[in-house]
Amino acid sequence: MALRNTPAWEALVAHQHGLDATHLRSLFASDRQRAARLTTQVGDLTIDFSKHLVTDATLGLLTQLAQATGFDDRREAMFSGERINTTEDRSVLHIALRANSPVNIDGEDVVPEVKAVLTKMARVADLIRSGKWMGATNKPIRAVVNIGIGGSDLGPLMATKALRHLAPTDLTLRFVSNIDVAALDAALVDLDPETTMFVVASKTFTTIETMTNARSARSWLLAAVQNENAIAHHFVAVSTNTEGVASFGIDTNNMFEFWDWVGGRYSVDAAIGFSVMCAIGSKSFDDFLAGFRLVDEHFRSAPLAENAPAIAGLLGIWYRNFWGWQTHAVLPYSQALSRFPAYLQQLDMESNGKRINLDGEPVDVDTAPIVWGESGTNGQHAFYQLLHQGTTPVPCDFIGFLQPEPGHIDPAAAMNHHQLLFANLIAQSEALAFGKTSGEVASAGVDPGLVAHRTFPGNRPSTIITAPALTASVLGQLIAFYEHRVFTQGVVWGVNSFDQWGVELGKVLATAIDAELDGSPNPKAHDASTNALIARFRNHQPSANSGAT
Numbered sequence: 001m002a003l004r005n006t007p008a009w010e011a012l013v014a015h016q017h018g019l020d021a022t023h024l025r026s027l028f029a030s031d032r033q034r035a036a037r038l039t040t041q042v043g044d045l046t047i048d049f050s051k052h053l054v055t056d057a058t059l060g061l062l063t064q065l066a067q068a069t070g071f072d073d074r075r076e077a078m079f080s081g082e083r084i085n086t087t088e089d090r091s092v093l094h095i096a097l098r099a100n101s102p103v104n105i106d107g108e109d110v111v112p113e114v115k116a117v118l119t120k121m122a123r124v125a126d127l128i129r130s131g132k133w134m135g136a137t138n139k140p141i142r143a144v145v146n147i148g149i150g151g152s153d154l155g156p157l158m159a160t161k162a163l164r165h166l167a168p169t170d171l172t173l174r175f176v177s178n179i180d181v182a183a184l185d186a187a188l189v190d191l192d193p194e195t196t197m198f199v200v201a202s203k204t205f206t207t208i209e210t211m212t213n214a215r216s217a218r219s220w221l222l223a224a225v226q227n228e229n230a231i232a233h234h235f236v237a238v239s240t241n242t243e244g245v246a247s248f249g250i251d252t253n254n255m256f257e258f259w260d261w262v263g264g265r266y267s268v269d270a271a272i273g274f275s276v277m278c279a280i281g282s283k284s285f286d287d288f289l290a291g292f293r294l295v296d297e298h299f300r301s302a303p304l305a306e307n308a309p310a311i312a313g314l315l316g317i318w319y320r321n322f323w324g325w326q327t328h329a330v331l332p333y334s335q336a337l338s339r340f341p342a343y344l345q346q347l348d349m350e351s352n353g354k355r356i357n358l359d360g361e362p363v364d365v366d367t368a369p370i371v372w373g374e375s376g377t378n379g380q381h382a383f384y385q386l387l388h389q390g391t392t393p394v395p396c397d398f399i400g401f402l403q404p405e406p407g408h409i410d411p412a413a414a415m416n417h418h419q420l421l422f423a424n425l426i427a428q429s430e431a432l433a434f435g436k437t438s439g440e441v442a443s444a445g446v447d448p449g450l451v452a453h454r455t456f457p458g459n460r461p462s463t464i465i466t467a468p469a470l471t472a473s474v475l476g477q478l479i480a481f482y483e484h485r486v487f488t489q490g491v492v493w494g495v496n497s498f499d500q501w502g503v504e505l506g507k508v509l510a511t512a513i514d515a516e517l518d519g520s521p522n523p524k525a526h527d528a529s530t531n532a533l534i535a536r537f538r539n540h541q542p543s544a545n546s547g548a549t
């Protein structure tokens with residue numbers, strides 16, 4: 001049966017019509033316990049769902065929807081290693097990367113293998129971190145450059161920035177993802193090849209951006225060191241493709257493997273997190289994994305009505321499908337989490353940006369929203385105008401911490417900054433929810449011609465996630481929270497959240513067009529616009545054929 005025709009869906013449509021005119025002001029005014037009742041605790045995360053456009057009945061109906069779409073069975077299927085990534089015939093076991101108890105695929109426990117790789121990573125990462133890993137000319141490595149893209153970049157980059165306070169100040173960490181040579185150039189401009197380590201991070205070890213950057217990095221190293229043996233001292237690889245790593249020239253003893261049952265966007269806690277481990281050390285990486293595990297245990301065991309990631313996912317469905325809102329903003333009031341929105345874009349949009357369901361039929365409802373965001377308070381001075389007074393509401397996630405990360409600024413000054421930062425988080429979620437009525441504006445003596453302009457409708461929902469501080473464990477908890485939020489939505493929409501066929505066509509076309517940009521004669525096999533773009537590029541190269549069209 002089409003999803004929109006199921007009783008659970010139809011009940012939510014009817015319920016939304018009844019709630020359309022209800023304001024958060026009245027929901028709070030009529031229920032003094034609302035904030036306490038709709039705030040939940042998972043590990044260190046305090047998650048306040050009270051500023052959502054929901055009643056207890058809404059949450060009950062959303063829970064019924066999840067149950068009707070087989071949530072309990074799907075969740076158990078993931079945790080028990082079933083091949084739920086059906087289009088690639090793979091298990092989906094990022095939860096095994098942080099498990100402390102057996103996780104089986106086809107009857108075989110994969111956890112010992114996971115632990116063995118972590119031990120191998122820890123040995124190398126701790127040597128690099130402490131300055132004991134020597135380059136080819138016997139100088140200690142003091143810069144680590146991660147070369148990867150998508151899940152092989154966004155997670156490590158985000159986490160390394162988030163946990164900067166745990167990294168030694170004399171170890172430089174850089175990330176190169178874009179194939180634009182400017183990215184590699186900017187990363188290497190002030191580095192010394194003799195003290196630089198490259199981490200080539202690629203699940204497939206075939207991704208064109210990563211392999212192109214890695215080859216140029218290898219040339220940069222060899223131009224300075226002029227000894228092929230230097231590669232073993234200056235390159236490690238993270239991949240599932242041992243052959244590819246070996247043929248690139250990297251010693252497979254210096255390769256950290258992971259498995260096809262880990263999706264790229266779910267791999268920051270696999271060996272893809274090697275650069276994070278170099279930054280924070282193996283002990284803190286263990287804390288990071290413990291944070292994931294804590295939320296995994298909650299997600300697996302908590303009933304739906306008390307299951308925080310599932311509730312967050314269902315609230316996303318509530319707005320996307322029953323209110324028709326198209327985007328979702330993630331607003332960390334934390335400079336350390338400045339790349340968290342970008343990380344979540346891949347996690348969410350590559351997972352659930354799907355139009356075909358598990359039966360191979362078109363999904364009959366909207367799927368993933370556009371996820372976007374920026375760290376507070378920067379966003380306030382850019383796009384919050386739209387959040388407060390634009391015509392389409394944007395559900396928001398506010399994320400903040402009660403204490404700043406330890407740093408080098410005077411503690412009293414740091415606390416002053418932090419208090420202002422947190423005050424802004426509170427203020428924005430309050431302003432979005434409750435707004436300012438025209439009556440309130442008018443009674444403040446505002447020029448009558450400006451009253452409408454200065455009125456805030458409010459009733460704009462948000463989740464507020466806070467934790468005592470941004471520790472390695474808390475970061476793991478946050479990531480796992482969002483992983484399971486995405487999972488929940490995928491279950492309800494009935495899509496495969498673990499493939500990404502939509503990225504293929506552009507890759508194939510780019511390879512063909514690359515050959516055409518310097519081939520001969522000038523190709524005209526495309527549409528007129530594409531042909532003109534190819535010709536324009538060719539005509540501006542030094543070797544341009546004067547006869548090109």
Ligand code: F6P
Nearest residue numbers: 150151152202203204207264503
């Ligand atoms: O093109 C998308 C994608 O396949 C992502 O899913 C993945 O994270 C990224 O490319 C990088 O892939 P790899 O780790 O194999 O280089």
